[in-house]
Amino acid sequence: MYNRRTIDRRLTDEFVAGVQQFLDYAFSQTIHVSKNTVRCPCLKCKNMRFHNKDEITVHLWSRGFMPNYHVWTSHGEEPSEEARKLYDYINDGRISLWPGCQRQTKMSAMSELLNLKSETNMSDACFDRMLTIFRNCMPEGANIPKNFYDTKKMIKQMGLPYVKIHACINDCIIYYKEYNDLNSCPLCKHPRYKNCSERRSTMEPFKVLRYLPITPRLQRLYMSSNSAEHMLWHSNMVHPADVEAWKNFNITHPDFACDPRNIRLGLCTD
Incomplete structure (x- = not known):
């Protein structure tokens, strides 16, 4: 959209x-x-004026698109239900830590405290006690969760989940796809679980892999106009790395390459 000349x-x-x-x-x-x-999204009209197709074509060719119009909200491209929930959550997170507080919001304060808990290996009980002390020291109506559980529940709404996948304690395999139903490693024969039970939900695995799905993280980058602009770097600047490979990809997949918002992932091996 913005690589015009x-x-x-x-x-x-x-x-x-x-x-x-x-x-x-x-x-x-x-x-x-x-x-x-x-509505015409050119640099001058900025979706304030209506024009026919030929007029908009001339406007866009001569003026270009208005800044940061990556999601065509005035032309039928609406946020998904998941995106709308995230935006609602972000708006809620802008609530002040207490009425009149100018330095911290509820979300920023809780994010810092959770980061502190992680860095210092703080126990859940200690975190709960700290929140109680903070709540007693702050003005009436302070927006502080009651405990660690409520704090995690609040942050979880950001929608960046991880997937737990059981793994062999000796790193032979992960219990996934064809290995999903096994109770022991087919290579080293080590048991999958520490205890035996008739109900798998109550059995504790020896090792757990936490996988971070990439799709929702890439979607978040496009939900902010600031980060979305950086995602289009390849269409707005000349880059010397892998030029021939990039051009070959464009020729091989022209429909994919014509929209700079499409994401390319490269495999890097050591």
Whole structure:
């Protein structure tokens, strides 16, 4: 969307294709079309004026898109339910730590305290006691959770989960896919669980791998206009690394490459 001009000031093929893709999408969203016109997102109109497809094409070619218009909210591209929940949570997190507090919000204060707990290996009981002391020292109406459980529950709404996967204590395998139902390692024969029970939910594994799914983390980067802009670095600047590989990828996957918001992941081996 923003890689508009070449060095000699000509429109890039990528930008022309991107404008066409945007217009095709915008005019397909009938709820946002009025008398064969939609809002123009050019640098001057900024979605305040309605124009037809040809007029918007000229505006975008000559002026470019308005800054940070990566999610086309005025043209039918709305946040998902998950994204809307996150935005609601962030708005709630902007609540002051207590009425009139200018230096800390509820979310920023609890994030710092949880970080302190992790760095110092603080026990849950100690954390609960610390919250009680803070609550007694602060003005009436302070927005402080009652205990560690409530604090974790609040932060958990950020929606960046991890997945627990049982692993062999000797790192032979992880109990996943074809190994998911095994009770011992097929290589070293070591048991999967410390205790035996008829109910697997009550059995404690010897080792647990915590996997951080990448998809929700990448989605979060696009939910902020500041970080989303950095995600488009490859379309806004010249980069010397792996130029031939990058160009070959663009040729092989033109539909994917035409939208700079698409994410490419490379495999790095040592």
